Amino acid sequence: MKIYKFNITLLVLLFVFVYTPLSWAGLNVITTTSDLASIAKEVGGSLIKVNSLVKGIQDAHFIQPKPSYIVKMNRADLLIYQGLELEVGWLPVLIEGSRNPEVRLGQRGHLDISTNISRLEVVQGTVDRSMGDIHPFGNPHYNLDPENGFIIAQSIFNKLVELDPENKGEYESNLSVFKQKLKKKISQWEKKMEPFRGAKIITYHRVWSYFAKKFGLTIVNTVEVKPGVPPTTKHLAHLTALMKHEKIDLIIQAVFYEPDFANMVADKTGAKVLTLPAFVGGYPEAQDYFSLFDTIIDNLTSNLQPSS
Amino acid sequence: MKVFYILLIIIFGSSSNVWSSNEFEDLKRRIRVLEKTKNQNNSSSSSTATGLSNRLNPALSVNGLFLGTYNDKGNYDSSKVARTGMKIQEVEIRAAAYIDTFLRADILLAIEGTSNIEVEAAIVEALLSKNLSFRAGKFFTAFGKHNQLHTHEYPFIDLPVVSEEILGEEGLNEIGVGASYLLPTDWFSEFTFQVMEGANTNQFNARAGSDFAYLIRQNNLWDLDDETTMELGGSYVFGKNNLAPSSNFDNKTQLVGADLTFKWQPAGREAYKTWVWQTEFIGSFREQTQEGWYTLLQHQFANRWWIQGRYSGYTIPNGANKEDKNQWSALLAWVPSEFSTVRLQYNHLNQATADENQVLLQLNFTMGSHPAHKY
Numbered sequence: 001m002k003i004y005k006f007n008i009t010l011l012v013l014l015f016v017f018v019y020t021p022l023s024w025a026g027l028n029v030i031t032t033t034s035d036l037a038s039i040a041k042e043v044g045g046s047l048i049k050v051n052s053l054v055k056g057i058q059d060a061h062f063i064q065p066k067p068s069y070i071v072k073m074n075r076a077d078l079l080i081y082q083g084l085e086l087e088v089g090w091l092p093v094l095i096e097g098s099r100n101p102e103v104r105l106g107q108r109g110h111l112d113i114s115t116n117i118s119r120l121e122v123v124q125g126t127v128d129r130s131m132g133d134i135h136p137f138g139n140p141h142y143n144l145d146p147e148n149g150f151i152i153a154q155s156i157f158n159k160l161v162e163l164d165p166e167n168k169g170e171y172e173s174n175l176s177v178f179k180q181k182l183k184k185k186i187s188q189w190e191k192k193m194e195p196f197r198g199a200k201i202i203t204y205h206r207v208w209s210y211f212a213k214k215f216g217l218t219i220v221n222t223v224e225v226k227p228g229v230p231p232t233t234k235h236l237a238h239l240t241a242l243m244k245h246e247k248i249d250l251i252i253q254a255v256f257y258e259p260d261f262a263n264m265v266a267d268k269t270g271a272k273v274l275t276l277p278a279f280v281g282g283y284p285e286a287q288d289y290f291s292l293f294d295t296i297i298d299n300l301t302s303n304l305q306p307s308s
Numbered sequence: 309m310k311v312f313y314i315l316l317i318i319i320f321g322s323s324s325n326v327w328s329s330n331e332f333e334d335l336k337r338r339i340r341v342l343e344k345t346k347n348q349n350n351s352s353s354s355s356t357a358t359g360l361s362n363r364l365n366p367a368l369s370v371n372g373l374f375l376g377t378y379n380d381k382g383n384y385d386s387s388k389v390a391r392t393g394m395k396i397q398e399v400e401i402r403a404a405a406y407i408d409t410f411l412r413a414d415i416l417l418a419i420e421g422t423s424n425i426e427v428e429a430a431i432v433e434a435l436l437s438k439n440l441s442f443r444a445g446k447f448f449t450a451f452g453k454h455n456q457l458h459t460h461e462y463p464f465i466d467l468p469v470v471s472e473e474i475l476g477e478e479g480l481n482e483i484g485v486g487a488s489y490l491l492p493t494d495w496f497s498e499f500t501f502q503v504m505e506g507a508n509t510n511q512f513n514a515r516a517g518s519d520f521a522y523l524i525r526q527n528n529l530w531d532l533d534d535e536t537t538m539e540l541g542g543s544y545v546f547g548k549n550n551l552a553p554s555s556n557f558d559n560k561t562q563l564v565g566a567d568l569t570f571k572w573q574p575a576g577r578e579a580y581k582t583w584v585w586q587t588e589f590i591g592s593f594r595e596q597t598q599e600g601w602y603t604l605l606q607h608q609f610a611n612r613w614w615i616q617g618r619y620s621g622y623t624i625p626n627g628a629n630k631e632d633k634n635q636w637s638a639l640l641a642w643v644p645s646e647f648s649t650v651r652l653q654y655n656h657l658n659q660a661t662a663d664e665n666q667v668l669l670q671l672n673f674t675m676g677s678h679p680a681h682k683y
Contacts, residue, residue, distance in 0.1 A: 055534075057576035064573060065683050066537060067496035067529040074439065074490055085678070089646070092680040099439045099490045118343040129647060129675075228645070230611065256576050258611070 027164055030076040032087050033060055034280040035143040036113065036152065038289040040080060042178040043156045047167050056281025059256035065090040065097070073098035076109065078163060080156060083114030086140035108163060116155050117142045120209050133228025144278065145210035146189065146293055149182050185290055189297050190215070195306040200246055202239065204253030204262055207278050211296070220248060223261050231261050243269045250303055254278035274303050366405035369676030371460045373397035378667040389477065390466070390666050396422055397670065398459050410434055416458070428458070428481070439490045446483045450500040450525040451543045452565035452588050455479045463586070463604055465653045465668045468620035469635040470600030474592050476510040483507070496529040506547040511561050511592055513550045521547025539569040552595045561594040582608035596627045614641040633659035648673040
């Protein structure tokens with residue numbers, strides 16, 4: 001009787017084995033963040049299928065490693081991620097769980113973009129967790145400097161050519177179209193941001209360091225007392241005094257943080273809290289890498305005071 | 309001499325005017341390369357934060373559990389686990405690394421109390437082919453949901469009464485080999501087969517090392533929508549036991565488990581709100597029947613706060629050892645960071661002997677390599 005039952009289980013399993021989902025001819029690419037997906041789409045065009053795991057409205061630090069992501073990674077030819085420990089809490093579990101030899105560390109289908117990026121806020125000297133949720137190897141939000149768009153696109157291009165050399169020509173022309181468009185857009189963005197060069201702002205978390213460096217904004221402090229650590233009342237008082245003294249009237253924060261603390265400071269200082277998308281899809285109108293910066297810059301320029 | 313200076317000025321002055329934008333681009337690129345190499349010394353390859361070291365040494369982490377207990381009954385009974393007092397519930401040391409291109413190892417040493425080190429898990433894993441992984445060693449076998457958790461991962465401070473009674477304090481943690489296969493379905497579906505030594509004293513207590521127990525588990529997870537998942541699993545274990553009177557030489561144990569878990573997290577507010585509802589049935593069928601279940605609800609209501617409730621029932625429906633008991637639990641957790649938690653739990657135990665009320669206070673902390681959490 002027991003043997004009989006076991007046989008039935010095996011039969012059922014056999015049926016499931018035989019069933020395989022429709023396969024895709026081109027490369028199947030999985031990215032962690034939506035910015036990487038957007039750029040991969042530009043470079044890969046119709047030759048690849050791209051899915052990002054994290055939505056633009058989500059905080060890529062705190063994603064749960066859902067088994068449905070394991071299924072997506074199992075079918076992937078290429079995994080592209082931002083690195084610098086942005087995805088450290090969940091990506092290792094997915095890579096291991098996916099049981100896909102292609103996307104493991106050191107394999108051809110494994111691409112950590114951060115290795116090509118010139119990183120900000122690399123911690124020199126001692127690092128420990130009393131410093132908060134620190135990223136010792138550099139701030140991972142490099143997608144917010146549009147100049148890094150070139151490096152991201154180039155890295156993805158190199159990898160696609162390595163995996164699919166036959167279509168090198170098409171990837172090349174996609175890449176040059178993307179680069180030209182990005183170059184043109186960057187000069188537009190620079191022009192729009194020029195009057196605000198040197199403007200002082202407060203941010204909630206260290207999401208905006210690359211953006212600020214590129215466009216000449218000065219981030220004076222963060223609402224968080226340390227990375228990942230919500231403010232103490234003492235820190236809030238300090239921040240209020242600082243903002244009044246330095247006449248800072250704008251706090252920016254990414255969409256995935258609750259604005260309560262920033263609002264408390266804003267109430268006391270008369271500053272404005274501006275919630276911005278930090279990834280493609282963070283706002284409905286931030287549809288791709290270009291409209292992400294359009295959205296951020298339009299919102300910023302209408303809320304910043306031009307520096308005299 | 310003056311002529312020379314003028315000449316210099318002319319040469320440099322004019323040359324700077326003829327710099328093309330290409331040369332600027334080239335300089336920019338070279339500066340970027342320099343900035344990059346400047347940071348290379350601190351490259352992320354020395355990190356053990358991924359849970360695996362790339363600089364040859366294993367990633368190390370240490371977890372500690374400090375526990376304070378109040379119990380209103382039976383504090384002089386040394387066989388009881390939950391007695392009034394303070395203790396080090398467990399210290400766990402973990403090392404993980406790739407052994408070579410083929411194998412990966414995960415070693416967990418546990419010290420319960422302050423003496424007696426125990427190999428809680430020693431796992432070597434290999435990916436045999438796409439979708440199929442193999443493991444050998446000592447591990448928490450894939451019987452249900454709760455049994456696969458280490459002490460510091462328990463949703464409550466203690467085990468639900470059904471797990472404690474049927475599988476024991478240590479759970480079904482055995483030496484064996486196993487394979488798990490990710491099925492090529494659109495949803496997550498995994499089949500696991502494990503062969504283990506039937507050493508568990510509650511269920512097998514096998515007479516000979518060759519008295520193996522065999523386990524199969526099938527679990528599935530569906531995304532009901534972007535924010536909600538449902539997981540459904542079934543487990544079955546079969547093996548010889550040596551628990552009945554000696555005249556009854558060839559006794560068999562069958563363990564049956566079923567589990568259902570719902571999880572919800574609002575997209576974009578993952579760090580602030582969560583609901584988990586998990587229910588599990590466990591039955592043991594040998595010369596006597598033991599069965600029971602638990603259901604638990606976990607709710608994260610703010611960035612660092614959780615409130616939870618659990619009910620667990622357990623029964624031996626007939627025979628000489630006939631028993632019936634249940635346990636109600638409530639818990640409040642404060643989670644200052646990913647690396648520490650303070651939890652306060654209340655238990656009410658309904659049982660044949662006098663009912664018990666327990667209050668538990670636990671500090672749970674981890675240092676070292678970043679724990680990547682399972683789902």
